Amino acid sequence: MHNVVCIKQVPDSAQIRVHPVTNTIMRQGVPTIINPYDLFALEAALVLRDRFGGEITVLTMGPPSAEESLRKALTFGADRAVLLTDRWFAGSDTLATTYALATAIRKIGKEYGPTNLIFTGKQTIDGDTAQVGPGIAKRLGVMQLTYVAKIKSLDLAAGTIEAERRAEGGVQILQTKLPCLITMLEATNQIRRGAMTDALRAARAQIVKWSAQDAGIEDISKCGLKGSPTVVKRVFAPSARAERAALVEAAEQPAQALIEAIFTHQPQLETDLATLARSARSGASM
Numbered sequence: 235m236h237n238v239v240c241i242k243q244v245p246d247s248a249q250i251r252v253h254p255v256t257n258t259i260m261r262q263g264v265p266t267i268i269n270p271y272d273l274f275a276l277e278a279a280l281v282l283r284d285r286f287g288g289e290i291t292v293l294t295m296g297p298p299s300a301e302e303s304l305r306k307a308l309t310f311g312a313d314r315a316v317l318l319t320d321r322w323f324a325g326s327d328t329l330a331t332t333y334a335l336a337t338a339i340r341k342i343g344k345e346y347g348p349t350n351l352i353f354t355g356k357q358t359i360d361g362d363t364a365q366v367g368p369g370i371a372k373r374l375g376v377m378q379l380t381y382v383a384k385i386k387s388l389d390l391a392a393g394t395i396e397a398e399r400r401a402e403g404g405v406q407i408l409q410t411k412l413p414c415l416i417t418m419l420e421a422t423n424q425i426r427r428g429a430m431t432d433a434l435r436a437a438r439a440q441i442v443k444w445s446a447q448d449a450g451i452e453d454i455s456k457c458g459l460k461g462s463p464t465v466v467k468r469v470f471a472p473s474a475r476a477e478r479a480a481l482v483e484a485a486e487q488p489a490q491a492l493i494e495a496i497f498t499h500q501p502q503l504e505t506d507l508a509t510l511a512r513s514a515r516s517g518a519s520m
């Protein structure tokens with residue numbers, strides 16, 4: 235099995251400010267991180283690889299500095315990283331981004347083996363459009379499952395996948411055929427810590443760097459600012475509200491519900507605590 239995970243390097247939105255005069259985003263000095271939603275996608279791909287074997291290629295389109303995010307993704311256990319970087323991509327809107335990424339995914343399939351699943355996050359924390367995943371699926375002509383909370387089953391022989399999708403007002407169980415693109419919902423898993431061997435491998439890894447030409451882009455006019463019909467008319471910071479809601483009463487959360495919520499988000503914690511308790515018990519009985 236070969237799966238591709240698309241990750242985007244984004245400015246840490248918790249530290250972003252909008253310039254009070256020009257109304258432009260002040261990026262200087264703002265640290266960059268892997269788009270948090272993409273880590274749920276990466277973990278979902280890692281879980282499948284644990285079960286079915288195969289390889290994971292992480293892909294990003296961005297400036298040369300985006301290499302840092304790819305290296306980080308390798309520390310979590312991805313097998314290979316591809317950086318799509320070229321001045322022709324500067325100023326890309328979602329239409330141009332999906333063109334470049336879909337072309338690169340085709341090439342990844344040719345170079346490293348046919349792709350079964352393509353993962354993206356649900357959305358980014360900077361652009362926030364949630365258009366890129368579905369746009370890639372459309373361009374590649376593959377099926378798409380969006381807002382996926384859980385992959386319920388995967389049958390490689392039959393070429394089918396079944397997933398739980400959180401929709402408005404309920405949960406849908408959907409089945410479709412491979413290859414397929416999945417946009418992964420937030421808070422559906424917890425990215426693993428990554429093994430020491432992965433960290434060492436990541437530090438030394440050769441990141442594959444492709445220009446537009448290397449990726450096989452045929453029509454450069456579909457890339458970057460030229461290929462971007464979207465016009466941003468205005469960027470502004472919402473003005474702070476004077477009134478605030480008053481806290482009338484803080485509801486107490488029952489301890490059991492709180493513990494269950496913690497274990498859902500940190501499944502490893504439950505196992506670790508059980509192991510600790512076991513070893514404490516066996517120490518006491520000695």
Ligand SMILES: Cc1cc2nc3c(=O)[nH]c(=O)nc-3n(C[C@H](O)[C@H](O)[C@H](O)COP(=O)(O)OP(=O)(O)OC[C@H]3O[C@@H](n4cnc5c(N)ncnc54)[C@H](O)[C@@H]3O)c2cc1C
Binds near residue numbers: 325
């Ligand atoms: C006119 C215009 C000019 C722009 N110029 C620039 C620019 O110069 N530089 C710039 O950084 N942005 C620029 N942008 C923003 C750019 O459009 C978005 O960053 C990009 O298209 C992704 O959209 P999004 O962030 O809404 O992703 P979403 O659709 O919200 O992302 C969904 C998922 O798609 C995947 N994904 C998204 N983007 C990438 C990527 N680049 N690589 C790999 N996977 C990805 C991730 O898995 C992500 O979770 C511009 C936008 C416009 C409208």
